Amino acid sequence: MRPDISIHDVMPETLHRVDEQMEMIARACPGPVTLLVVPGKQWRQDDLERLRAWSAEGHALAGHGWNHRAQRIKGIKHRLHSLFVSRDCAEHLALDRGGIVDLMKRNRQWFVDHDLPAPELYVPPAWALGPVRAPDLSETGFARVETMSGYLDIATARFQRSALVGFEAASAWQVPVLKLSNAFNRLLARRLPLRVALHPDDHRLPLAGDLRRWLVRAAGTHG
Ligand SMILES: [Zn+2]
Structure with a gap:
């Protein structure tokens, strides 16, 4: 697959x-x-046209936070997450349950308001969903939420685990950490579906070669 x-x-x-x-x-x-x-963000008409064109070509749009910045760092868990994973983009971790649901509703409504297909999938920034459960999310309109370990189906509250490889090595210390994590997830992918997640700078960062190899390997798993 x-x-x-x-x-x-x-x-x-x-x-x-x-x-x-x-x-x-x-x-x-x-x-x-x-x-x-x-x-x-400051979306101009041409930018929105680009999203519409990608969507018309068969690519899927998904919701991803609101402005991609945490308003404040709340608590030690968030501080550690911020240091090691999210670099302050984990918006949900600064919010309570109601705030998270509101943010997700606002996210989905934006697509509707801008003539874009309303997304089925929501991915919290840095995959950090925060203190909400499936029943809280039914009013958001999304069908699925992606976290670090897989996909949550909102209607059934069922969780599908999925392997994940990433390449966002912005600092030198992240190179060995990501290589190790990707090697581990390559083993996981023998029995779980696989996700290949890119961030916009990855093709210019030190793991760009690994990224290209993963894409070529992914092409070999068609059918
Ligand atoms: Zn993000």
Whole structure:
């Protein structure tokens, strides 16, 4: 099975890099890509047209936070997450249950208000969902939520585990950590579905070669 390939942090300021990655994916491993869109940015008409064009080509749009910044860092768990995983983009971790549901509703409504297909999938920034459960999420309109370990189906509250590889090594210390995590997830992917997650700079970062190899390998698993 072809893995789920997604590009995180699709926003006006990253569109050019996302375009480069879409071309790279189309060359190495053609097929649908899920684009994780951040609504709360300065979207111009041309930017929105780009999203509409990708959608018309068969790519899926997904919701991804509101403005991709945590308003404040709350508690030691969030502080550690911020340091090791999210670099302050885990918006949900600064919110309570009601705040998270509101943010997700606002996210989905933005697509409707801008003539874009309302997404079925929501991915919290840095995969950090925060203190909500499936029944809380039924009013958001989303069908599924993706977290670090897989997908939550909101209607049934069933969780599908899924392996995950990533390439966002912005600092040197992240290179060995990600390589180890990707090697582990390669083993997991023998028995679980696989996700290949890109961030807009990954094709220019030290793990760009690994990313290309994963895409080529993904193309070999068609059918
Ligand atoms: Zn993100």
